[in-house]
Amino acid sequence: MTSLSFNNIPPADHPIPDAVRDAAGGRTIVPVWFNEGGSTFRLGDAPDARYAKWAPAGSYLDLAGEAARIRWAGAFVTVPQVVEQAASAEGSLLVTAALEGEMAVTERWKQDPATAVRVIGESLRAFHDALPVDSCPFSFSAELRVAEAVRYAEELKDRTMHPDFAGLTREQALKRVADIPPVDKLVVCHGDTCAPNTLLSADGRFAGHVDLGDLGVADRWSDLAIATWSTTWNYGDGWQEALLEAYGIAPDPERTEYYRLLWEVSY
Numbered sequence: 001m002t003s004l005s006f007n008n009i010p011p012a013d014h015p016i017p018d019a020v021r022d023a024a025g026g027r028t029i030v031p032v033w034f035n036e037g038g039s040t041f042r043l044g045d046a047p048d049a050r051y052a053k054w055a056p057a058g059s060y061l062d063l064a065g066e067a068a069r070i071r072w073a074g075a076f077v078t079v080p081q082v083v084e085q086a087a088s089a090e091g092s093l094l095v096t097a098a099l100e101g102e103m104a105v106t107e108r109w110k111q112d113p114a115t116a117v118r119v120i121g122e123s124l125r126a127f128h129d130a131l132p133v134d135s136c137p138f139s140f141s142a143e144l145r146v147a148e149a150v151r152y153a154e155e156l157k158d159r160t161m162h163p164d165f166a167g168l169t170r171e172q173a174l175k176r177v178a179d180i181p182p183v184d185k186l187v188v189c190h191g192d193t194c195a196p197n198t199l200l201s202a203d204g205r206f207a208g209h210v211d212l213g214d215l216g217v218a219d220r221w222s223d224l225a226i227a228t229w230s231t232t233w234n235y236g237d238g239w240q241e242a243l244l245e246a247y248g249i250a251p252d253p254e255r256t257e258y259y260r261l262l263w264e265v266s267y
Contacts, residue, residue, distance in 0.1 A: 101207025
């Protein structure tokens with residue numbers, strides 16, 4: 001999952017792994033994103049630009065799994081095309097063709113949150129409507145995520161909780177997320193609906209979804225809780241309801257709080 005920090009743009013001298021240099025094939029390499037799991041680089045310029053995601057050995061990122069999810073979802077929605085996926089003792093690499101668009105958190109869209117939030121909400125609804133639950137081979141269920149959170153509890157014990165949950169110990173949080181609310185509606189969830197993972201075209205239309213490493217069947221509030229939460233640290237207060245309106249659903253405070261807490265105790 002993507003870090004909750006919105007300032008994940010790396011410096012120009014961010015280290016470039018040898019595998020990324022090889023994949024570039026002489027193209028210019030520009031670091032564009034990083035978090036605790038790995039880094040992303042733009043290789044070359046339009047019209048043949050590519051993006052390379054690198055996960056060093058020991059990272060929680062499963063780039064082979066993400067490649068499989070992208071290939072499956074690409075039959076139904078706009079996502080990047082997989083160009084290459086490889087692994088070595090140093091780490092794993094995923095290269096995708098660039099989509100024509102920019103992240104919904106560039107300065108332009110931060111200055112026009114009404115457009116960005118509307119597109120995020122509308123495109124998330126289209127994503128949920130388009131992907132077939134019955135034939136999806138991947139799961140992102142709360143049950144699966146709770147089990148993983150318990151499995152990695154010791155490893156994550158020192159990770160800082162979001163201020164919304166600062167009063168809880170990790171043990172208390174794990175106890176709460178074990179009480180899973182009834183499913184509202186099963187959909188194929190994106191899995192990481194932070195605003196940067198929606199792309200907008202130059203004229204303010206939806207251009208694609210990226211970062212699909214956690215795609216799988218789950219309650220739609222798994223996505224909605226994080227999408228609305230993300231508006232607060234990317235655009236400020238007052239945009240959560242606008243996203244829900246664009247999606248076409250009323251607020252659900254109980255499920256929203258639950259899936260945000262589950263996010264906090266998960267990888």
